[in-house]
Amino acid sequence: MSRIIFITGTDTGVGKTMFVYALALLLRAKGLSTGVMKPVQSGDERSGDAQFLKRRLGLTDDIRDINPYSAREPLSPHLALKRTRVVFNKDRVLFAAGRLAAKYDILLVEGAGGLLVPIIDGYFMADLARDLGAEVIVVSRLGLGSINHTLLTVREAERRALTVSGIVFSDPAGKKRGVPERTNPEAIRELCSVPVLGEVPFLKKKDAASVFAACRKTINIEALISARPGCTKKLVETDKKFIWHPFTQMRDWESDIPGVPLVIDRAQGSFLVDTDGRRYLDAVSSLWVTVHGHGRPEITEAIARQAARLDHSTMLGLANTPAVQLAERLVGIAPKGLERVFYSDNGSTAVEIAVKMAYQYWQNTGVAKKSGICHLQNSYHGDTLGSVSIGGIDLFHKVYRKLIFKAHQVPFPDCYRDTRVFEAVDAFGVFLKKEHSRVAALVVEPIVQGAAGMMMWPAGVLKRLEGLCREYDVLLICDEVATGFGRTGKMFACEHEDVHPDLLCIAKGLSGGVLPLAATLTTRRIYDGFQFPYKDMQAFFHGHTYTGNPIACAAALANLELFRSDKTLDRVRGSAGYLARGLERFRDIAQVGDIRQRGLMVGIELVKDRVTKEPFDWQERIGVRVCERARDYGVILRPLGNVIVLMPPLSIAASEIDMMLDALERSIKDILADINKPYCGC
Ligand SMILES: Cc1ncc(COP(=O)(O)O)c(C=O)c1O
Numbered sequence: 001m002s003r004i005i006f007i008t009g010t011d012t013g014v015g016k017t018m019f020v021y022a023l024a025l026l027l028r029a030k031g032l033s034t035g036v037m038k039p040v041q042s043g044d045e046r047s048g049d050a051q052f053l054k055r056r057l058g059l060t061d062d063i064r065d066i067n068p069y070s071a072r073e074p075l076s077p078h079l080a081l082k083r084t085r086v087v088f089n090k091d092r093v094l095f096a097a098g099r100l101a102a103k104y105d106i107l108l109v110e111g112a113g114g115l116l117v118p119i120i121d122g123y124f125m126a127d128l129a130r131d132l133g134a135e136v137i138v139v140s141r142l143g144l145g146s147i148n149h150t151l152l153t154v155r156e157a158e159r160r161a162l163t164v165s166g167i168v169f170s171d172p173a174g175k176k177r178g179v180p181e182r183t184n185p186e187a188i189r190e191l192c193s194v195p196v197l198g199e200v201p202f203l204k205k206k207d208a209a210s211v212f213a214a215c216r217k218t219i220n221i222e223a224l225i226s227a228r229p230g231c232t233k234k235l236v237e238t239d240k241k242f243i244w245h246p247f248t249q250m251r252d253w254e255s256d257i258p259g260v261p262l263v264i265d266r267a268q269g270s271f272l273v274d275t276d277g278r279r280y281l282d283a284v285s286s287l288w289v290t291v292h293g294h295g296r297p298e299i300t301e302a303i304a305r306q307a308a309r310l311d312h313s314t315m316l317g318l319a320n321t322p323a324v325q326l327a328e329r330l331v332g333i334a335p336k337g338l339e340r341v342f343y344s345d346n347g348s349t350a351v352e353i354a355v356k357m358a359y360q361y362w363q364n365t366g367v368a369k370k371s372g373i374c375h376l377q378n379s380y381h382g383d384t385l386g387s388v389s390i391g392g393i394d395l396f397h398k399v400y401r402k403l404i405f406k407a408h409q410v411p412f413p414d415c416y417r418d419t420r421v422f423e424a425v426d427a428f429g430v431f432l433k434k435e436h437s438r439v440a441a442l443v444v445e446p447i448v449q450g451a452a453g454m455m456m457w458p459a460g461v462l463k464r465l466e467g468l469c470r471e472y473d474v475l476l477i478c479d480e481v482a483t484g485f486g487r488t489g490k491m492f493a494c495e496h497e498d499v500h501p502d503l504l505c506i507a508k509g510l511s512g513g514v515l516p517l518a519a520t521l522t523t524r525r526i527y528d529g530f531q532f533p534y535k536d537m538q539a540f541f542h543g544h545t546y547t548g549n550p551i552a553c554a555a556a557l558a559n560l561e562l563f564r565s566d567k568t569l570d571r572v573r574g575s576a577g578y579l580a581r582g583l584e585r586f587r588d589i590a591q592v593g594d595i596r597q598r599g600l601m602v603g604i605e606l607v608k609d610r611v612t613k614e615p616f617d618w619q620e621r622i623g624v625r626v627c628e629r630a631r632d633y634g635v636i637l638r639p640l641g642n643v644i645v646l647m648p649p650l651s652i653a654a655s656e657i658d659m660m661l662d663a664l665e666r667s668i669k670d671i672l673a674d675i676n677k678p679y680c681g682c
Contacts, residue, residue: 003277004097004107005165006134008125008157010149012113014141015170017049019200020110022215023137024057025208027106029216030225035059035104038067039093039128040081040112040119043074049110056208061103065096078118088120090131091655097132109134115156126160130295133266133273135163137197137224140188142169144180150188159304161266161295166197166224174202195223232275235263262631267294270649270656272636280636283660285649287638288450288482289513292562293651299512299558306554315343315548322553329560330506330519333491337500338521342540343548347481347507348382350518351443353542354503355386357522358441358475361529364538372435373405374428374442374474377412380451381443381479381505390443393451408439415455416594416605417613425464429471436472441502443477446493447598450482453643454603456596463497475502475526481518482601485509486563486572486650489599502526512559513649517552572650575657576600579646582661589665591672602646606668616642625671626664633663644668 007023009016020036027034036057038050050067053059059066069088071080081088101107111117115126115136129136136157140150150167157164169185189196198219203211239261240254253260263275270293271279272286282290292299306322313320327341342357344350355373362370375381375390382388383396389404391397392412397404410431412424432439446462449455469476478501483493487509490496494504503526507518532538546552562568576599586592586604593607606622608614616622623639630637637644648660 003105004101004109004132004134006109006111006129006132006136006162008111008113008115008129008136008138008153010114010138010140010146010153013172014139015172015200016110016139017052018172018203018206018211019137019139019168019170020108021053021056021206022200022203022211022219023221024053024108025212026215026219026221027225029212030221032105032225033103034106034108035061035100036066037097037100037107037109038112039097039109040069040071040077040088041067042071042077042080042112053110056206061100065100068092068096076117077112078120081120088123090119090123090128093128094131115153115160115162126156126162129157129162130160130268133268133271133277133279135165135277137165138167138194139170139200140167142171142177142181142184142199143175146180146184147187147191151192154192154194160297161268161300163266164194166195167192168197168219169199171200171202174204195220197221197223232263235275236261239263269293269295270652278634280631280634281648281656281660281663283630283635283646283648283664284638285513285647287508288487288647289508290649291485291509291512291559291651292566292568293649296512296558296562298562298565299514299555302554302558303514303551306551310550312546312549312551314545316543320548320550320553322550322557323548326553326556326560329557330521333560334504334521335492335494335500337523338504339524340522340527342520342522342542343553344518344520344544345516345546345549345552346382346518347479347505348384348387349544350481350505350507350520351381351390351477351479352384352386353520354477354479354505354522355390355441355443356542357503357520357526357540358477360538360540361475361526362440364532365529369438370440372439373407374410374439375407376410376444376449378414378449378452378455379443379445380449381445382481396451408435410442414452415457416596419458421458421461422464425461425468428465429468432468432472432474436474439472439474441475441477442469443479446478446480446483446499446501447488447496448483448493448601450601451640453605453640454596454601454645456598456603460497462494462499466497466499466501469502477501477503477505479505481505481507485559486569487599487601487647489569489572489576491563491569493598510559511552511555512562514555514559515549515552516546517549517556566651568650572599575650575652575654578654579657579661582657585661585665586668589668589672592668600646600648600650600652603640604644604646604664606642606644618642620675622671622675625674626667629667629670630663633666635660635663635667637664 007016007020024034036053071084073080111125117125138153140146154164264272265275266273272282273279330341377392379392381390388397388400390407392409410428447457478494480492484506504521511517530540583595591606593610594605596603608616623642627637627639
């Protein structure tokens with residue numbers, strides 16, 4: 001995979017093309033194959049820059065790849081293309097770039113003008129640089145004004161999370177040098193943290209030998225070449241030296257397996273980009289959080305605005321604007337009856353808070369005997385000890401048994417291997433009939449038990465559980481940390497069965513998947529169960545330092561606004577249908593035992609024998625191996641045992657769904673073909 005460098009200018013006519021030409025020659029001399037691209041050119045450039053570079057550099061690439069779009073008039077591309085009736089499609093540019101990048105070590109992409117030159121309405125050169133996963137070099141004209149223009153360009157690039165690898169000065173007209181020309185480079189060096197790579201002098205002769213000779217001494221090519229590979233190596237070493245990763249056998253992690261770990265450096269839309277510039281489709285939404293894609297400016301700009309206004313202020317004894325506004329919005333979208341919002345910062349605490357509220361509610365209201373908490377077999381509610389107490393997955397929870405409080409585990413089947421789900425619900429009813437006076441609450445992951453392997457309940461189960469809770473006055477806690485915010489096709493999974501919990505736990509997608517934020521919503525009844533005279537000491541004694549952090553709340557408000565403006569839930573329904581059709585082909589693979597889907601939550605269970613549903617031995621690590629292989633095909637996945645989880649951002653495009661499924665199919669087939677070879681990964 002090659003490195004893509006986007007060459008932008010502080011203005012038009014600053015000498016970008018000559019710099020691209022010179023840079024390509026210098027890189028080639030270092031043994032790096034270098035291709036070029038000029039995605040859009042207009043006016044004089046139309047029959048100029050791309051053709052000039054192709055000819056001078058002796059490139060054999062199709063000119064339609066080097067220059068997919070051109071227009072006659074010397075105008076901004078968005079006007080020139082519009083007036084020539086050319087419809088710009090960024091995918092055409094990205095595909096061409098992909099083809100070229102596959103051929104070269106380095107692909108130099110020359111922009112038109114500066115970063116904020118529009119290509120079509122609302123889509124700028126900077127957006128193209130970002131979508132290409134490119135780093136940026138800024139070419140700046142020497143002379144009066146260059147400090148301002150250079151700093152503005154660098155600042156805009158950084159604001160858009162583009163990495164600026166260097167600044168180069170250019171002297172396209174060979175003007176006489178005055179004081180600004182002599183002093184500005186040094187001033188910029190001092191004012192800006194981006195390295196100054198040097199200068200393209202005035203080039204009278206344009207043949208390769210002359211350009212190379214003129215620029216060899218004035219451009220510091222080593223600084224550019226060494227900027228990244230060393231960076232990845234150093235980061236990997238430092239990671240292995242200092243970090244302890246979650247849910248990870250660090251002995252494997254530390255061993256020298258090539259490619260472990262990937263260091264993710266930036267992200268855009270559905271893609272993560274590593275420090276070597278490789279792009280990966282984020283098929284698990286960075287652990288089930290990303291909603292509208294990475295780097296949505298509506299969210300990142302809301303964060304920046306809020307950070308500049310109020311970064312943090314405690315909720316203990318004070319309120320803050322976004323936390324107040326968000327609470328009102330959350331009550332507006334939550335299932336009816338939920339009227340109060342208690343903030344925290346992750347899913348586990350949202351659930352613990354719900355459990356503590358339910359327990360204390362009964363204590364406060366004089367029914368102290370109702371103190372037991374019920375949870376389902378195979379449940380997962382987080383990793384803090386309170387959440388582990390109501391966890392039903394032995395692999396994660398058994399080792400901590402002596403540290404946790406005693407809860408009642410409701411026997412509940414693995415819905416793939418045992419379909420007697422309603423029988424389990426009935427048995428729970430029998431249990432409640434006898435024990436309800438000692439039961440405070442039932443905690444469930446409504447409809448989809450995520451960590452259990454994307455276990456999905458048949459329709460009606462959640463409603464029956466709610467019915468039992470109502471019948472026996474047991475509080476219903478719905479943990480929608482994973483299912484909330486559109487994953488199942490509705491804002492909350494409870495809505496599929498018109499269920500109204502007493503407590504609702506939300507986190508992950510609440511902030512759009514950008515910042516840690518969680519909330520526990522509850523009813524007036526529970527809230528009123530805490531209204532007593534001060535001296536009775538029956539307040540809810542719980543609160544975290546970052547509770548209701550204004551920046552995270554501002555992100556959540558922007559997230560909710562995007563649900564409205566993007567019509568996200570309508571879109572999910574369409575994407576889920578498309579995904580369902582695409583998943584059909586996996587049924588032809590003999591070892592695919594089950595394909596479970598609800599909205600954009602999918603579990604594909606791989607089995608040794610489809611008829612008997614015999615699982616693969618866990619030591620074969622089939623799921624892990626498939627997901628590792630998927631990286632070779634440009635997709636990030638994370639399994640749950642033998643279940644491959646697909647949980648892409650809700651904004652995923654149809655072409656990205658195709659890419660995800662193609663990569664997964666190839667990966668499964670590769671690993672099944674290799675099945676008897678010993679595993680040597682991590
Ligand atoms: C249903 C459910 N509850 C709670 C949690 C814990 O959330 P967090 O990791 O933010 O603590 C998770 C995490 O995956 C979850 O899936």
